[in-house]
Amino acid sequence: MLKIIVLIIHVLVSLFLMAVILLQEGKSAGISGVISGGAETFFGKNKARTMEGTLERLTTISAVVFIITSLVLALLMGK
Template sequence: MHTVLVILLVIVCIGLIATVLLQSGKSAGLSGAISGGAEQLFGKQKARGLDLVLHRITIVLVVLFFLLTIGVAYFKL
């Protein structure tokens, strides 16, 4: 059981790294920092298309990562 969880954990880690690297950056220097603050205050439409899909995939992979990590630690004992 431990070996299966470790293999799944490695696959999830590789997927998580890939999805984070594929996402576009939130800021582009000082102008990005200023517009980013304005977006938080006044609200802006959520990201659309590929960015939204990658964001949702990242959330799912992070939850799987934590669950698998807890599972590996539990079954290691």
């Protein structure tokens, strides 16, 4: 029973992780990224309040949950 619950959580977290990664913008901005690179350090303080910062935080949290559920599933399947 515990295996099934952890497996369902694992699948849902993996789907959420894929969606969050696909929603993020690419880091390469081309030549415009080189020109506006100095402004990024100034406005970087408020980055956590933007959609990009929220998506990065959600990616980190869901990746950690994915790894934890992977390890739990590996331990449960070994029994």
